[in-house]
């Protein structure tokens with residue numbers, strides 16, 4: 031830091047606005063930061079957001095396609111013009127998964143040839159494009175089968191239990207399942223069908239989930255019309271994301287590749303998505319075929335659903351092209367003026383299933399306006415203190431491939447240099463803000479939102495809080511993959527699952543991550559109708575939320591890049607870890623906490639912090655364990671016992687008190703004025719190490735790629751806290767559970783010692 035420059039800026043600033051305190055900044059730098067942010071926020075405009083959005087949504091741009099690669103070059107060229115530095119396109123040679131031909135016909139009791147295409151919508155010119163692909167799933171295997179169809183509801187393990195109770199086996203048959211009700215990742219549905227011995231899986235969107243039962247459908251409303259197809263990949267990336275043939279290392283050209291047969295993330299089942307138009311004849315002809323489906327299996331189509339299994343026969347043929355193909359990650363940066371070797375990393379994926387109106391091109395447009403603003407600031411001498419690295423990922427939709435390969439390639443650099451990763455996938459499908467954060471960054475994210483104006487007229491923080499409070503009242507769960515329990519101690523959602531590009535940074539590299547998104551009614555996910563027309567009529571017609579996203583994303587990045595002392599709050603982190611432990615104990619009676627072991631006057635339910643419960647987490651714990659055991663991991667040894675986590679709680683208390691002390695010392699130090707650069711370096715590098723210390727190099731049992739001991743994801747993509755410990759508890763594997771608890775204790779102890787050391791550096 032150079033006090034002289036700061037003094038000059040402050041003088042200018044103080045004449046125009048009152049001082050403001052910002053987490054991690056001295057009063058002098060906070061004043062400078064406020065000026066930088068207000069300049070930054072003035073750059074993005076709705077018109078430019080719209081113009082960029084049109085460029086990205088003009089044509090389909092699936093991973094590996096010519097158009098998606100042209101867009102990589104477009105981003106590279108734009109970034110250079112905007113003033114980004116070291117702009118480079120990185121190539122990864124990955125397992126390809128493109129359809130050659132796909133067909134489905136019902137051959138009994140009557141003939142029906144499935145359309146497998148979206149019908150054009152009159153007012154939407156893009157929906158008439160001949161470049162739109164037919165229905166297909168990434169990572170389906172090739173094959174041909176003729177077999178009876180069984181209706182298996184959501185395709186989750188409990189659905190097959192119910193079929194069994196009704197005497198229906200799916201072995202060798204084709205299962206027809208729904209996307210949601212409840213939501214689970216389609217790859218989990220595919221794996222479940224594979225394990226049940228099904229020959230193939232068809233997944234359709236029922237109008238009860240995201241179609242006419244919800245409201246008006248496209249082109250008259252935001253919900254999915256009759257021919258909507260939810261494409262996607264079925265990769266088992268909950269085992270290991272990225273290129274299936276390079277698990278744990280980067281697919282740079284020439285890299286070693288394992289045979290696809292040995293890849294644990296490669297499915298071994300045929301799979302195809304259907305519109306409800308194509309599912310309807312199958313379901314309708316099951317009338318009288320097998321028992322009537324239970325009440326909660328019934329859907330939005332105007333007839334009774336049956337379980338099937340005998341009468342309806344289909345012929346399915348899928349031919350895939352699995353040749354190796356290049357994916358491209360575009361990388362650029364604004365080099366830091368003072369600390370170029372400390373990085374704040376931002377990213378958004380570029381590839382889309384079709385046009386990607388919301389997913390991801392709303393995020394890509396926001397990114398382009400963010401980079402334009404950063405470039406403009408740098409040109410005007412307002413360069414960030416730390417380096418801001420920006421990446422356009424490829425193949426997110428296939429298996430988080432671009433970000434995973436890049437993260438694996440640069441893991442060592444990132445572990446040494448990275449402050450945090452900020453992900454934006456879908457920037458906006460509506461007005462409801464959803465902020466995700468590792469708990470240490472939740473307070474800074476919440477503070478940042480106070481400085482931004484929501485189009486509703488409130489500031490973003492107030493709009494966000496109102497939304498979270500009303501969701502808590504109605505029990506509504508917002509977000510595609512987020513179903514965190516109520517009673518979060520932070521406004522930010524700290525229950526991070528998977529399903530977007532932050533996974534490698536959190537779970538493999540050990541970086542704190544943030545995820546930013548605006549949600550709304552959105553029934554055209556992963557279909558050809560998710561396009562420019564949809565955005566301009568339903569999602570964000572005035573491009574105000576796109577603009578707000580550029581501002582929020584940029585200001586958050588600037589705070590991390592410019593802070594004197596990084597704005598981590600480890601006391602909040604500690605209380606969040608305590609929340610995770612209590613959630614585990616509240617759903618598993620065998621887990622004993624100290625207040626139960628040694629009862630105090632207050633019962634746990636009356637304690638000050640509420641014990642939240644997650645009602646939609648879909649544990650399927652024994653299922654996980656069975657799959658993990660199949661892949662050669664620990665044998666389950668069951669014995670009737672209890673797991674005492676009071677030592678873990680003691681370590682959490684110690685970590686919390688060290689975090690509180692450090693917060694106070696940091697606050698006092700910042701208030702006292704400029705900080706010696708050497709001291710700042712020691713403190714910041716120490717704080718950056720905390721997240722790395724949550725990694726266990728062995729990974730979680732059965733899934734060695736996932737190394738974080740606090741955060742993981744279920745096979746459904748739902749969040750899974752304390753993953754190694756929780757899965758062992760759910761499987762009643764007490765020896766593994768004890769080991770995992772000890773690993774957690776040791777990590778907490780290590781981080782407590784680290785914080786105490788930093789604290790004594792501040793108070794010698």
Ligand SMILES: [Zn+2]
Nearest residue numbers: 389390455456
């Ligand atoms: Zn996406």
